[in-house]
Amino acid sequence: QKEVEQNSGPLSVPEGAIASLNCTYSDRVSQSFFWYRQYSGKSPELIMSIYSNGDKEDGRFTAQLNKASQYVSLLIRDSQPSDSATYLCAARDMEYGNKLVFGAGTILRVKS
Amino acid sequence: GAVVSQHPSRVICKSGTSVKIECRSLDFQATTMFWYRQFPKKSLMLMATSNEGSKATYEQGVEKDKFLINHASLTLSTLTVTSAHPEDSSFYICSAFPTGALNQPQHFGDGTRLSIL
Numbered sequence: 001q002k003e004v005e006q007n008s009g010p011l012s013v014p015e016g017a018i019a020s021l022n023c024t025y026s027d028r029v030s031q032s033f034f035w036y037r038q039y040s041g042k043s044p045e046l047i048m049s050i051y052s053n054g055d056k057e058d059g060r061f062t063a064q065l066n067k068a069s070q071y072v073s074l075l076i077r078d079s080q081p082s083d084s085a086t087y088l089c090a091a092r093d094m095e096y097g098n099k100l101v102f103g104a105g106t107i108l109r110v111k112s
Numbered sequence: 113g114a115v116v117s118q119h120p121s122r123v124i125c126k127s128g129t130s131v132k133i134e135c136r137s138l139d140f141q142a143t144t145m146f147w148y149r150q151f152p153k154k155s156l157m158l159m160a161t162s163n164e165g166s167k168a169t170y171e172q173g174v175e176k177d178k179f180l181i182n183h184a185s186l187t188l189s190t191l192t193v194t195s196a197h198p199e200d201s202s203f204y205i206c207s208a209f210p211t212g213a214l215n216q217p218q219h220f221g222d223g224t225r226l227s228i229l
Contacts, residue, residue, distance in 0.1 A: 034218075
């Protein structure tokens with residue numbers, strides 16, 4: 001069983017600041033990584049996917065992957081109060097039916 | 113983009129009732145779908161992997177006879193909570209990714225909030 005670990009937070013940042021969310025995973029088999037955002041009472045929605053080492057940018061979001069160090073991060077630039085949510089890091093478990101292994105999630109609070 | 117539809121969005125029923133939740137992939141075929149449960153302020157917990165045309169794979173500690181899964185077509189999986197009790201009250205969410213697209217992300221349905229009185 002692969003493990004994905006996140007700091008549960010809450011991470012509090014002021015509006016307009018950069019929010020940095022981190023995730024580590026315990027196994028080198030996983031090749032696909034995903035960040036989901038979940039608002040309270042709602043289902044997760046995909047924010048970013050990343051498969052290769054390096055950075056991937058999409059609007060205000062940048063995902064970073066370092067396979068040698070086994071960590072994935074998500075940067076949110078110009079944070080907005082609407083970004084306040086729980087962010088879930090997930091790694092695909094290629095050995096067990098391609099299911100996703102989720103971290104416990106990091107609560108982000110953006111204060112205006 | 114890939115859309116997953118889940119129905120119903122909310123169910124309130126009496127203890128002992130069986131409840132069926134449907135999960136449909138609207139614009140893609142999904143050989144595999146996943147069912148999760150989430151309690152308030154807790155993380156997602158994978159219950160089972162639903163496989164089209166074969167038996168579901170249940171995670172450790174999940175009762176197969178309690179949570180019946182049927183994946184009869186490439187676009188539909190159902191979860192039936194049999195003889196539901198108050199402790200089964202939770203947020204149930206399904207997800208899927210397109211068949212053969214191993215690197216594609218899972219797309220989630222909107223979830224079903226189940227309340228057993």
